[in-house]
Amino acid sequence: MPRSPQEIFERYVYAGAMTRNADAVAESFTEDGVLEAPLMPPGASFPRRLVGRDEIRTALAAYYARQARDDRVPNLEKSGYVLHTTSDPDVFIAEIDTVFDGDGDADDTAVSLVQIFRVREDRIARLRDYFAPGLMS
Template identity: 55%
Template sequence: MEPREIHAEYLGAMLARDADRFADLFALDGVFEAPLVPPGGAIPRRVAGREEIRKALTDHYRRSTAVLREVNKERSRRILHTTSDPEVFIAELDVVFGSPCDGPDDAAVMSLVQIFRTRQGHITLMRDYFTAEATASSS
């Protein structure tokens, strides 16, 4: 899969809160990191291995009591950057929450940067840079 396809699948899995679909994007030895999440946060800072990623996300979704907010896809922004290394790409996201009818003052925005390293169409390392406050208000 190409970077755009990998990232589209990743976003679909996240929006659907589908831990199986999310984990299947990773290589067997893939690693998920969220370096800005404090130790003991709602999601682990680092999870290694496809099955451990599956378990961590399943547990997170099961524990999460936050109300899911609608993602306004029309107002959200996604930019993918390829690099000189064909196995690495970077995603910039501004995710806007709220219905398309909400005014600018009603919407909440979560900005994040993601770095993906891939091999043969699977994620080997994904670093997701966002603040812990964002997960508390939007997950």
Template identity: 60%
Template sequence: MTNPQEIFQRYVYAGAMSRDPDAVAALFTEDGVYEAPLAGDGDVFPRRLAGRDVIRAGMAAAYARMPAAGDDPVDPSRTSFALHTTGDPDVFVAEIDTTLTSGTRMSLVQIFRVRDGLIHHLRDYFAPLR
């Protein structure tokens, strides 16, 4: 897993599509960090998770508070994204406009920092789900 497109697609499949905390955690370095700076107290997603095991546990807890992936999945036909590379080959940005089958829409910006083909730091900017 070396290019932004592949890293992003694996992250989306593990998280948004299948909501598999083990698969999400496996995409991070052992000391990786997931941050959702706009999340607040009581939001589904935590503000900061540091370390692969903490990411796994935090994502499992978040997914448990959400409807099951099959109940309101992402509608790929109404979802789009753009990936932007930067001057740093280990950093890329994803802009995402997603729609769930229920019609719920969400826009996100994610900043990925990669080390040795794994996510080392992910900042996930979105309006938190409640």
């Protein structure tokens, strides 16, 4: 039975945002999958475009290693998302509002983004991730 958009999305989020497991993120993509962050400027710390499972794995492992000191984890009770299906059964859109708890007196940090997923055989064939580039530095 094919995976639902919800299952594909939750698997991807758990592998990336929750556990920062580059191997698991890469395995959620097709062998020729594409991960794009079109709003990222050239030379940014987060890759703008990755093609293929191996490149996704390698680049995200390096990115997660650079971010190791950032121990922020999304507050799941304050965060949320809405999935939108489309007329194309292989495409769905995620609207995401992620909240990170503030440190002591600091306010919570809210991050809003949109992701467009194109899937093939229960894996992500293309993911376009739209977020404010300053959030990934």
